[in-house]
Amino acid sequence: MPRSEYSALDREFSELACGYCGSITYAISSKDTICHFCEAYVNTAEEAIKADETYAKLSVIQKLISSSSFEDALKATDALSSKATDLRVLFGSFAIYAAASDARYYDRDYNRSGFMEENSSNVYASLDLVSKEKESAFKFLRLSAEKQKSSPYRSVEYLRFITNVRLKRRLYAKRSLDLLESSGTVILSLQYARMVYAVEYSSGNPESLLSPMLIRGSPNSYYYLSRSLFRRGKYAEARMILQKLSEKIRMPMAASFSVRVDDFIKKTEM
Numbered sequence: 001m002p003r004s005e006y007s008a009l010d011r012e013f014s015e016l017a018c019g020y021c022g023s024i025t026y027a028i029s030s031k032d033t034i035c036h037f038c039e040a041y042v043n044t045a046e047e048a049i050k051a052d053e054t055y056a057k058l059s060v061i062q063k064l065i066s067s068s069s070f071e072d073a074l075k076a077t078d079a080l081s082s083k084a085t086d087l088r089v090l091f092g093s094f095a096i097y098a099a100a101s102d103a104r105y106y107d108r109d110y111n112r113s114g115f116m117e118e119n120s121s122n123v124y125a126s127l128d129l130v131s132k133e134k135e136s137a138f139k140f141l142r143l144s145a146e147k148q149k150s151s152p153y154r155s156v157e158y159l160r161f162i163t164n165v166r167l168k169r170r171l172y173a174k175r176s177l178d179l180l181e182s183s184g185t186v187i188l189s190l191q192y193a194r195m196v197y198a199v200e201y202s203s204g205n206p207e208s209l210l211s212p213m214l215i216r217g218s219p220n221s222y223y224y225l226s227r228s229l230f231r232r233g234k235y236a237e238a239r240m241i242l243q244k245l246s247e248k249i250r251m252p253m254a255a256s257f258s259v260r261v262d263d264f265i266k267k268t269e270m
């Protein structure tokens, strides 16, 4: 991989605000990006969106997550999403529950003396979060499918793609990707979706799709680069990129993948 492609990680990122999950997220170019927390397409500065009521509520939840007040963050997410029919809220709460369940699961501390009780309660808590995560995701898929029938939006189809990939529903993800391709113009979200599909399903040539994303796309591309390297047995390189990424961004997907990579490397060194 040429040096120029890694060098984007050394730059200062611009900050944009995600209306789907309430995060302040990072962009390599200043005009648009893919959210590091929920993977929605984002092109607004916080100034332009801060008066929006849903954004304000989600942004409070993100602040609670950043200050490690997970219980309060989850209570607020429950309150916001329990009867929600707004696609934005459903997609955002799906990402918040997913991040929380990953954090719970990987937080297990095997060195703690009473580890059985502590850890099993963590595992049960993460199972409860997984069921909430799935509930939000499937509700999002159901309601968005109905809306797409009457007036299809590429932005919604892109979110359906991300949701299906995260739920590991490859056929549905492919269907969404085909729909995105069929509209002709190549925009950042389509470029990103192509890359995610190639990396996650080892299809086509992931490296060739990663290159342009690493230069102009979102910093998330580095997470997918590390996954692609890991799949090809380049474990140390995969870990190095995850470490570099975590110095700049608290990205839930990358954090849980990083624990898996570390575990794997430890086991193979034994």
Ligand SMILES: [Zn+2]
Pocket: 018, 019, 020, 021, 022, 023, 035, 036, 037, 038, 039, 040
């Ligand atoms: Zn987001």
